[in-house]
Amino acid sequence: MKLTKQNSTKAERRFAERLNRARIPFQTKVHIGGREVDFLIGRYAIEINGHEQDPIKNVMLVHHGYIPVHISNNLVNNVNIKVYE
Numbered sequence: 001m002k003l004t005k006q007n008s009t010k011a012e013r014r015f016a017e018r019l020n021r022a023r024i025p026f027q028t029k030v031h032i033g034g035r036e037v038d039f040l041i042g043r044y045a046i047e048i049n050g051h052e053q054d055p056i057k058n059v060m061l062v063h064h065g066y067i068p069v070h071i072s073n074n075l076v077n078n079v080n081i082k083v084y085e
Helices: 010-021 055-063 073-078
Strands: 027-032 035-041 044-049 067-072
Touching: 010 035, 010 044, 010 073, 035 055, 044 073, 055 067, 067 073
Parallel strands: 044 067
Antiparallel strands: 027 035, 035 044
């Protein structure tokens, strides 16, 4: 799914831009166990957050074999992203 102003936050679009520049393959707005995850990179379920997270969602993600990762909106530009080769 392409991220637009209507279906994502500015921080999510910035994060996707950085992943694309680094050539890291990802999926976005993926539904797992009936819940939406912002980004999926391999087994990492990445949430870009501007709010408190639901611990039940984290437990569900782990139950489905994913590793939940939360990145605060204001830290998106500080995440160290290496080029995928």
